Amino acid sequence: VQLLESGGGLAQPGGSLRLSCAASGFTFSTYAVSWVRQTPGKGLDWVSTISAAGTTTSYADSVKGRFTISRDNSKNTLSLQMNSLRVEDTAVYYCVKDRGPYGGSSDYWGRGTLVTVSS
Amino acid sequence: DTQMTQSPSTLSASVGDRVTITCRASQSISSWLAWYQQKPGKAPKLLIYDASSLQSGVPSRFSGSGSGTEFTLTISSLQPDDFATYYCQQYNSYRTFGQGTKVEIK
Numbered sequence: 088v089q090l091l092e093s094g095g096g097l098a099q100p101g102g103s104l105r106l107s108c109a110a111s112g113f114t115f116s117t118y119a120v121s122w123v124r125q126t127p128g129k130g131l132d133w134v135s136t137i138s139a140a141g142t143t144t145s146y147a148d149s150v151k152g153r154f155t156i157s158r159d160n161s162k163n164t165l166s167l168q169m170n171s172l173r174v175e176d177t178a179v180y181y182c183v184k185d186r187g188p189y190g191g192s193s194d195y196w197g198r199g200t201l202v203t204v205s206s
Numbered sequence: 207d208t209q210m211t212q213s214p215s216t217l218s219a220s221v222g223d224r225v226t227i228t229c230r231a232s233q234s235i236s237s238w239l240a241w242y243q244q245k246p247g248k249a250p251k252l253l254i255y256d257a258s259s260l261q262s263g264v265p266s267r268f269s270g271s272g273s274g275t276e277f278t279l280t281i282s283s284l285q286p287d288d289f290a291t292y293y294c295q296q297y298n299s300y301r302t303f304g305q306g307t308k309v310e311i312k
Binding site for chain 2: 132133198
């Protein structure tokens, strides 16, 4: 199983970024996938989850209305569109595979991509 | 929202020690709890899911127990590779992580 994130970088407050995750080594369309972030030197925060078929999405209150999760099962890719970015969105963003079709614990994690929001 | 509280925040121990970390949920989460290990600069690694099921490939010195609101992660005999930070996570309602427990060398 491999999960490879891309798209991180520097953005200004109020700006946008789009993260992508390329998945391989498992039947992508069978499992939910999620984004989890970690502020440098601090703990873990769940961001969003999308079900295996892409029909159900959920978001942390801190990103609801600003971030949009999506997946393309034909291309084995997961995306996170981040709009109206805030300084407090600065973190390493991990793409994670969940153990079930609707979520659960996360058995595989990518290496992460750093998002920095600063003026 | 379900809050997760881990204790202690830091734990100093020696190789061979039995180590126990506690995680408390602000409301019942049945057995929908996982434990992860994270080393500096690396992604977290799943150790335990559904409160007491050992993830494939994880050494048997790791074990989990509990249900409802109180859970424990036990390392039966601490090994040099086990010095790391450990997080609990509930997935009963959305997901919430505990604040982490750093296991340090005594």
